[in-house]
Amino acid sequence: MLDADTVYIPLDRWIQTAIEWIALHFRPAFRTVRWPIDELLNLIEGGLQATPPLLFILIFALLSLWLAGRRTGVFTVVALFVILLLGIWEPTMTTLALIATAIVICVIIGIPIGILCARSDRAWRIVRPILDVMQTTPSFVYLIPVVMLFGVGTVPGAVAVIVVAVPPLIRFTNIGIRGVDRELIEAGIAFGATDRQLLWEIQLPQALPTILGGLNQTVLMAMVMSVIVAMIGAEGLGLVVLQGLGRLDVGRAAIGGIGIVLMAIILDRLTQAVAERDPKKGSPFARLAGAGRMIMGGRGRGADTATSTPADSKN
């Protein structure tokens, strides 16, 4: 008979050994991975903490007014003043820096992987089960290997946030590009587009609303995870909540919670506004696409978006 006390698969010990082995032998690799995240995080956080709160509120108010309209603009101003007056401005900025860092890296990793998956069925067959596992694994579980490989603190926290937040962006990029109207692709090919032109002129612009929808999901995942990573020493609003819990200080924990909710709503509204923007209204949507092309597009395309003709400004 099978006696579960004596006969069992020692998977736990295998994993433990494997992680320890990786941590021991690949430390330089993980230091290298850590470095850009560290730099980016410090840069963003330095910038945010150095910005006077009132100036920050003004910038965010204008941004949300421009992107999402008056209602969201008003909400943003009120929410940010509440955060300021609750005395949690500093941890809020830390959390924002953590999220921003994670988002930037998610975009850099996620969109190219998504594009690859959309263009190659084989790549998608490999990536898809990995994403399934990543998205069904409880986010807590990521914390331990992250600590063992990257240590504790805000930077390892950012790593965990990235791991949790990147899957939706990959999925949406893949779906968006695969969903582009077949006739548009044929039109591109029929007029002699190279693979690259097909991607930049047709697939990405057409898939952009879907990709931005994915970005919205990624932002929300990052927000949620940014709280959880307080458990491995990441600073920010999560830490406020964690400290409140530790001291049984319900008030303090609640304040942290309010800050998280307000930030989450602001970020959600802003990213959603960008994603759902009607391209016909001539708009941030298009400008964002243009900017995206300028940043990532490579040679010569900047000129197209910079020289604005009457026809162009609608575009």
Place this chain on the structure above:
Amino acid sequence: MTNRIEIRDLYKIFGSHPQEALKLVREGKSKAEILDEASAVLGVNNVSLSIPKGSISVIMGLSGSGKSTLARCVNRILEPDAGQILLDGEDITTCDQSTLREIRRRRMSMVFQNFGLLPNQTVIDNVSFGLKLRKVPQAERYRKAGEMLETVGLSSWGSHLPGELSGGMRQRVGLARALATEADVLIMDEAFSALDPLIRTDMQDELLRLQHSLHKTVLFITHDFQEALRLGSKIAIMADGAVIRDGTPQEIVLDPQHEYVAAFTRNVDRARLFDASSVMTAEPVDHPGGAGFVIDGDGRVTGWRGNESDPPSPDFISVSPDTVLLDIAAKAAGRKGPVAVVDDSGRFQGKITESALLAGIAGTSEPQNKGRAHA
């Protein structure tokens, strides 16, 4: 007439093992057997076709006949599995990707059923799309695109988005985009099929008008036989992936050869398709001494008489050789007198008797001469 495109023994098979299926095809197995044995669908089955330079050739077939597949093989959006496609004598099925790209950029363009316009780009940007891919500078491509928009009558719509235009206008944009690259070969895949009937007729007129001055080599795909008659100088009819009949509209209507083709030609309005030259007889006089036209030394008709002893009467009807039967009937109705067919300078070409006219319209006798199509 020189051929711009020659399609030779072309096959296109959809399935995971096309070469295996191809072997079955060459063993003479039917479409159903191939689907059964190789789980492959025979899209284009041994098609050979010539597309003459500077005129509109129509491929007509019902859905599933393989007509769009064939069109997509011509510019290799779909890769044919066997056979050749010669563009000006050069086989494009074997050329490499960059050569193919150059051909698509400069020598062949395409118009799509649902227009295939980029919804987030303005009309002028859509029209200049092909030039942009070719890296033509913006000012230059806008100038060219502007010209093309004028050609299709949309010059004031350049800064609008396609979504703001009606279907007919959108397809004009699609047409302008195809013309902007100055490609000589235009593949038009069901280009007017998504339009309302009235707009469709408009667009057919527009295409004929443009073709009158541009003389492009047009490969026009349609499921509408009337449209095929109206536009095509040559028509190829496809069924089950194969061309079952091709020729001029008259040849096909006069002699369908297939029951399948006859089903389309049965309802053709012959009165509009055939012209005077197809029913006229060349002899001015019925029989020596009988009724007939009097012709002077220059070949001009001076009159008509019932028999040799009558004085010539000026009471007759004259039509040009390309007047369609319907118009001749309208002219002849309510007037006594025979019909003379005369050329531009008034020279006698032939005469049309009442019975020949009626027989031509009813399709009960084969017209003596093969005239031009007037659909």
